[in-house]
Amino acid sequence: MVAPLRVGLAGLGTVGAAVIDLIARERAALTARCGRAVEVTAVTARSKAKKRAIDVKKLKWVRDPVALATDPDIDVFVELIGGAGDPAKSAIEAALKAGKSVVTANKALLAKHGLALAALAEKHQAALNFEAAVAGAIPVVKTLREGLAGNAFARISGILNGTCNYILTRMEREKLSFADCLADAQKLGYAEADPSFDVDGHDTAQKLAILASLAFGIKVDESAVFVEGISSIAPEDLEAADELGYRVKLLGVAVRTEKGIEQRVHPTMVPKDSAIAQVMGVTNAVSIDAEGFAPVTLVGPGAGGNATASAVVADIGDIARGVRAAPFGRPCAKLTASRQAPMQRHEGGYYIRLAAVDRPGTFAAIARLLADEKISLESIMQRHRGARPHGGDDPKSPDAPAPVILITYATSEDAVRRALKAIRKQGVIADDPQVIRIEKN
Amino acid sequence: MVAPLRVGLAGLGTVGAAVIDLIARERAALTARCGRAVEVTAVTARSKAKKRAIDVKKLKWVRDPVALATDPDIDVFVELIGGAGDPAKSAIEAALKAGKSVVTANKALLAKHGLALAALAEKHQAALNFEAAVAGAIPVVKTLREGLAGNAFARISGILNGTCNYILTRMEREKLSFADCLADAQKLGYAEADPSFDVDGHDTAQKLAILASLAFGIKVDESAVFVEGISSIAPEDLEAADELGYRVKLLGVAVRTEKGIEQRVHPTMVPKDSAIAQVMGVTNAVSIDAEGFAPVTLVGPGAGGNATASAVVADIGDIARGVRAAPFGRPCAKLTASRQAPMQRHEGGYYIRLAAVDRPGTFAAIARLLADEKISLESIMQRHRGARPHGGDDPKSPDAPAPVILITYATSEDAVRRALKAIRKQGVIADDPQVIRIEKN
Numbered sequence: 001m002v003a004p005l006r007v008g009l010a011g012l013g014t015v016g017a018a019v020i021d022l023i024a025r026e027r028a029a030l031t032a033r034c035g036r037a038v039e040v041t042a043v044t045a046r047s048k049a050k051k052r053a054i055d056v057k058k059l060k061w062v063r064d065p066v067a068l069a070t071d072p073d074i075d076v077f078v079e080l081i082g083g084a085g086d087p088a089k090s091a092i093e094a095a096l097k098a099g100k101s102v103v104t105a106n107k108a109l110l111a112k113h114g115l116a117l118a119a120l121a122e123k124h125q126a127a128l129n130f131e132a133a134v135a136g137a138i139p140v141v142k143t144l145r146e147g148l149a150g151n152a153f154a155r156i157s158g159i160l161n162g163t164c165n166y167i168l169t170r171m172e173r174e175k176l177s178f179a180d181c182l183a184d185a186q187k188l189g190y191a192e193a194d195p196s197f198d199v200d201g202h203d204t205a206q207k208l209a210i211l212a213s214l215a216f217g218i219k220v221d222e223s224a225v226f227v228e229g230i231s232s233i234a235p236e237d238l239e240a241a242d243e244l245g246y247r248v249k250l251l252g253v254a255v256r257t258e259k260g261i262e263q264r265v266h267p268t269m270v271p272k273d274s275a276i277a278q279v280m281g282v283t284n285a286v287s288i289d290a291e292g293f294a295p296v297t298l299v300g301p302g303a304g305g306n307a308t309a310s311a312v313v314a315d316i317g318d319i320a321r322g323v324r325a326a327p328f329g330r331p332c333a334k335l336t337a338s339r340q341a342p343m344q345r346h347e348g349g350y351y352i353r354l355a356a357v358d359r360p361g362t363f364a365a366i367a368r369l370l371a372d373e374k375i376s377l378e379s380i381m382q383r384h385r386g387a388r389p390h391g392g393d394d395p396k397s398p399d400a401p402a403p404v405i406l407i408t409y410a411t412s413e414d415a416v417r418r419a420l421k422a423i424r425k426q427g428v429i430a431d432d433p434q435v436i437r438i439e440k441n
Numbered sequence: 442m443v444a445p446l447r448v449g450l451a452g453l454g455t456v457g458a459a460v461i462d463l464i465a466r467e468r469a470a471l472t473a474r475c476g477r478a479v480e481v482t483a484v485t486a487r488s489k490a491k492k493r494a495i496d497v498k499k500l501k502w503v504r505d506p507v508a509l510a511t512d513p514d515i516d517v518f519v520e521l522i523g524g525a526g527d528p529a530k531s532a533i534e535a536a537l538k539a540g541k542s543v544v545t546a547n548k549a550l551l552a553k554h555g556l557a558l559a560a561l562a563e564k565h566q567a568a569l570n571f572e573a574a575v576a577g578a579i580p581v582v583k584t585l586r587e588g589l590a591g592n593a594f595a596r597i598s599g600i601l602n603g604t605c606n607y608i609l610t611r612m613e614r615e616k617l618s619f620a621d622c623l624a625d626a627q628k629l630g631y632a633e634a635d636p637s638f639d640v641d642g643h644d645t646a647q648k649l650a651i652l653a654s655l656a657f658g659i660k661v662d663e664s665a666v667f668v669e670g671i672s673s674i675a676p677e678d679l680e681a682a683d684e685l686g687y688r689v690k691l692l693g694v695a696v697r698t699e700k701g702i703e704q705r706v707h708p709t710m711v712p713k714d715s716a717i718a719q720v721m722g723v724t725n726a727v728s729i730d731a732e733g734f735a736p737v738t739l740v741g742p743g744a745g746g747n748a749t750a751s752a753v754v755a756d757i758g759d760i761a762r763g764v765r766a767a768p769f770g771r772p773c774a775k776l777t778a779s780r781q782a783p784m785q786r787h788e789g790g791y792y793i794r795l796a797a798v799d800r801p802g803t804f805a806a807i808a809r810l811l812a813d814e815k816i817s818l819e820s821i822m823q824r825h826r827g828a829r830p831h832g833g834d835d836p837k838s839p840d841a842p843a844p845v846i847l848i849t850y851a852t853s854e855d856a857v858r859r860a861l862k863a864i865r866k867q868g869v870i871a872d873d874p875q876v877i878r879i880e881k882n
Contacts, residue, residue: 022591022733029658032771033590131588137737139580139588146764147572147580147588149474150463150754217470275740278719283735292463292747294724296578299716300737307734313591323587323764330473 011080162282260339452521649693701780
């Protein structure tokens with residue numbers, strides 16, 4: 001019988017408690033599956049005195065994460081502290097340098113320092129597993145690293161932030177404003193007090209950078225991701241999307257183009273009948289386009305104690321079974337610097353909503369300025385002035401700008417930006433234009 | 442540098458050719474991902490002379506699968522012959538006995554002899570990988586074996602046969618009969634000349650038995666699966682399902698109940714807004730219900746050369762990286778005989794379509810016989826006599842039986858069968874009743 005795998009766990013919040021609970025509950029099955037027992041033997045957290053649902057009295061309490069990481073009584077260090085800096089970073093480094101394998105759910109740290117940490121893991125022949133860092137219980141890291149490892153990838157896209165998808169789902173279903181939904185999400189605990197990290201797209205960007213590295217063999221680099229959040233999305237955009245056969249989702253997309261790997265996070269119109277459009281509420285989804293066959297889509301809970309613990313324990317299980325995969329799927333020396341495709345050169349369809357001033361020649365001017373940039377229109381929706389988004393008319397106000405909604409054929413980001421700048425300069429629109437990119441698949 | 446992993450491949454059909462092609466095309470990436478090169482070095486197939494898209498001249502040709510399996514020039518034996526018997530079985534046995542790891546796509550063989558083969562693999566410390574046996578490119582075996590390995594499972598369900606889903610999708614969309622759709626599917630190459638293995642549910646049952654073993658730690662046993670195919674499904678069933686908010690899918694379901702593990706394959710009504718209901722055409726999907734969080738659903742191509750090759754090459758990659766997992770997730774000694782929940786004791790909702798004879802008291806008799814079995818009705822749809830399924834009325838024929846559609850609340854299979862037997866005996870229905878089980882999730 002192989003000796004038990006001894007786990008040291010730093011961070012005893014919801015996820016940490018769920019990990020301890022799951023390992024205890026599934027002890028027999030885990031032992032059978034791993035060929036050896038898995039035991040949490042030592043822990044640390046900010047406060048030892050804090051009241052917790054789990055009983056930590058039987059566990060060795062270590063004074064701080066770095067001390068735990070190098071404790072001789074543990075084989076694996078599980079980091080559930082979070083944050084791109086210390087103590088998470090120094091503790092993981094200490095564990096790896098001591099030759100101990102690490103399991104972490106820390107997307108921020110990986111998106112920023114993932115490459116250096118992977119190099120350290122490689123040097124000391126330790127595992128660095130992070131299934132829980134992206135999309136909760138969904139085994140997307142394993143799928144890219146192992147399950148689809150034989151393939152070249154064309155595209156990865158996903159709904160990677162439950163808060164944003166929850167807000168967009170409720171906005172769509174209940175015709176609420178972004179601000180109202182956000183306030184409600186905060187009340188219900190689905191959004192943080194400071195929601196900007198989620199709603200501005202940064203959380204999605206970190207996760208996307210990790211997936212892009214795994215899929216395309218590029219160095220993980222959060223700063224290479226173009227990011228746009230969902231706060232500008234208005235109910236009238238969702239209503240127009242619905243009429244046009246689309247839904248709006250905050251997508252992270254990494255795609256191989258002729259100009260390099262494009263990594264971008266932005267509100268996206270996706271066809272209503274696509275798999276990704278069916279994903280509602282806090283659920284996450286990742287669609288993986290390998291060359292040569294139809295996409296594989298993984299859907300499931302992207303957050304929550306139990307879902308995240310599932311990923312953490314699976315990662316621990318792999319270490320128990322002796323599995324060592326390169327953290328980002330290939331040796332660090334084989335990871336390339338991403339030839340970053342600049343966002344200005346992104347090509348695709350666009351949804352554009354303009355508040356056109358009510359003057360003769362307005363539409364002619366708009367049409368001409370778009371044509372100047374060789375932008376062709378797939379459809380045009382001109383609503384009568386003062387149309388209210390949810391049916392029913394305002395008393396006609398003759399001076400109110402008329403919403404004009406345009407769907408373009410594939411064009412470039414550059415062309416759209418130049419055209420809109422020219423339109424604004426012409427004084428034919430009353431407000432900043434709304435632009436939402438379209439993905440057909 | 443570790444020596445290359447030498448692959449011997451038996452069976453050079455669509456999948457075999459795609460495997461050779463993929464390994465050649467992704468040579469550099471595979472080497473980086475696996476830490477060593479992967480090379481197909483020897484092959485065998487029924488005919489050496491047959492014209493093929495791939496060039497086998499550079500490969501060692503071995504006279505038969507068993508000789509290839511024990512060839513000293515190979516490290517891994519890839520079996521793509523198919524069939525539950527020889528030569529596939531004896532070749533895999535020979536490879537394992539020689540301590541060579543095996544990769545196979547052979548669901549029939551695994552469903553029948555999986556346990557014995559797993560024991561052989563265990564004894565000789567060889568891997569037995571079969572990602573390609575279930576759901577093509579979807580990494581569901583890996584997900585159950587590793588990605589969600591820390592969890593107890595409540596339920597696995599899936600659309601595991603592309604042919605059936607293709608037929609049901611077209612029947613629903615185009616209001617065609619089963620026979621017409623099947624003939625078309627055969628013309629298009631989506632169904633075999635002898636389609637019974639697919640449409641009668643046996644293919645799904647084999648795959649389900651494999652997944653159930655992985656999820657529940659039971660001995661794989663195809664004969665424990667209750668099987669019912671899709672040939673009795675009529676357009677009027679799909680139309681009624683649509684009206685009632687359901688779609689009909691051929692599902693494989695393995696679920697933990699108080700009476701044991703229930704394994705069943707049958708046409709199933711699933712709510713239209715469920716993830717599984719969105720899966721159309723030849724696409725496969727598996728939904729995995731682990732205890733403690735929302736289901737994880739994997740969707741993707743379940744067949745085809747490239748999709749299947751993706752799974753085969755990923756399995757080879759795991760072997761190249763030195764990963765050894767127990768074939769069914771646990772050592773054979775830990776796999777339990779499934780306490781099989783008998784189908785008669787299945788509990789759930791039912792859709793029942795009756796051709797009620799037009800006589801006073803018919804409905805009262807039906808209602809009473811259902812009540813005798815304590816079956817409560819959630820809804821009743823009585824169509825007027827001679828109603829045509831697709832709108833428009835036949836000239837009323839006063840003697841034609843009137844279709845009555847009943848949706849029951851949760852009841853037992855036993856109760857339904859007894860009630861229908863009594864109803865038939867009463868002579869108040871003109872034809873065999875149609876029964877479709879309902880799954881709410």
